[in-house]
Amino acid sequence: MKAFRALTLNRVRASVRDRTALIFTLGLAVLFMVIFGLLFGGNGLSVSLDAVNNDNTAVSASYLKALGGVNGVTVHSTSHSTAFADLKDDSVAAVLVIPKGFGSAVLGQGPPQQVAIYQAAGGSSSSAIADAVVANVTARTAGLGHLNVTLGTPQSADVNQVTEMDYMLPSMIAYIILFSGVNYVAIGLVEMRVKQILRRFRATPVRSGTILSAQVVGGGLTVLLQIVVLVALGIWVFGAKNYGSWLLLIPPIVLGTAAFVGIGFLITSISRTSESARALAAMVTFPLMFLSGLFFPMSSLPAVVQTIARILPLAWASDALHQVMNDAAGFSAITTDCLVMLAWAVVTISIATWRFRWD
């Protein structure tokens, strides 16, 4: 036990002191939160619109002024071609085209007109917001006159209470689980083997199982430590909220870590050099990162890709963490997630132990 404690402590201490590895795990996770914080955080939202004013009356001018007066909305009057170029390069959320005769229509002096609103194909959350704002202002403008003006096919704005930061925090927990497992266990263990450090430990009376489990447990503890730091930063610095139970976060975090530590351990068993371990680790981690709902919900992926991602454990870890933190789910909602991760942990660690090479 004395030996296990000393070896584990050494592993954790060395991992925490390894700045380069820290940058790729905790460092990048925090950086992602900063980037998303800058993109979506700050003083509410801001939406830019381009307006092509074919009417040029006092009425259309005050209509645009009313739009621009909404907090966070900026409107530029410009030519047709410039407006659509702006839409194409994503510098505006939508383009409004005010038809000739708009002023007369509002004043009840001409035939009804429709304001056209254009958005990039697919639409985004900011274009949905633009829709809502424009619809509101248009309705009020129309209300001034003879209800002759309507807004064409408004998009439904999907309003979610969960902020980007609330979504990012569980994602970044999953990110750390993913990268630390392979970084601290796979590459760490292979290097210890290549540099004969494992051999040196084996020259002492300590049992082989103790040496290996200390490395694996030490790697796992390093991951948990980083998650504690990340959650603290997420809550107190980035203002993310956990809508669910803190206690319920423990099973997915521990089991997710175990599954990825197991995958890392498995990579150790099949790679000869630290270069091949690095390559294998990258092959596992990068696709998983994008396929498992870390940066956008998995429902936005094609069905085939979703099916593939569903086999791998990160999707389950990510799902469980989002369910608990964002949707305040109970344990029954994450039971399957936890069982899948447990299965991954048991299978990978068993195979890795069985196939492990000491040199």
Next chain:
Amino acid sequence: MAALASAGRPSSGPPPMLAPSRCRPDGGLRGEMADIDVEGLVKRYGAVVAVDGLTFAVEKGEVFGMLGPNGAGKTTTLEIIEGLRTPDAGSVHVLGTDVLAHPSTVKERIGVQLQATALPEFTRVREAVELFGALYRRSRPTAEVMEEFNLEEKAEAYTTDLSGGQMQRLSIALALINDPDLVFLDEPTTGLDPQARLNIWTVIEGIRKRGKTVVLTTHYMEEAERLCDRVAVIDRGRIVALDTPPHLIAQHAVGTTIEFEPVLGLDPQSLRSVLGVERVVADGRVSITTRNPEALLHALLDPTAPWASTGDAADGEREGAIRDLMVRHGTLEDVFLSLTGRSLRE
């Protein structure tokens, strides 16, 4: 090939007769068990036979050297004795215990320095000593070991920032952390500068003074000559000779080598008949190995010889057979050359 083993305790006296037959390791000690008793050790890697039937014993309190070029099988042999590898055949007893059956019992009582061992990254010197201390049931106090090996100054440095010599001192300190009876040092001075090498030699002599048995491998013959009570010369997985360095030199290095630039009229091969001459190598420079250097010099300087000087003695210059003469005494390097026909270092 059956290995040669010295029957007696190590001695540095004048070379007595060798006992060429293999002796039981306890032969010289009358019943006391040898610290290491290796019999018929074989280790193969595929078609390559790394260790080819080694048999030898290491007595309590001696410094036992294994000398041979890279790839001779020294490290493999050592690692089998340390319980790190399993042999294909043969038996190994260390401190009276069968290593193959009870490796951890043996590991508790031995100290090991591996060839070019790295230590875990981001670990300070003091932490490394504490860590290794925790791996044994009983270990010496960290502070005491740090002081003995002069490591206090570097206590808070990362082990990766140590110089080669400091790293070797730490590595040897870690091998002694459990106060072992028997210490294995695998090439303790390879890659060190001369100053650091001398320092490590002093450290090893200190270990020996404390009554510990030391087994070390090296490919530096001056190291083996200075430190070892007995040396096993190993080549291609076999022991080709095993004795004290003076015995080995007397037996195989055949005394003295005389080298010189040949002159006209001298046929070096004709000197083979001179009393005591063992070997004549004429490769540009002539190198003659002899047990009787006086007789050889006498023959070379013989004024009636065909190659004797014909120059004018009055001008004080003498043209003779022994221009640019050099006399060398035998070393373990010569032992190795004579036993294997190859040089120790490549």
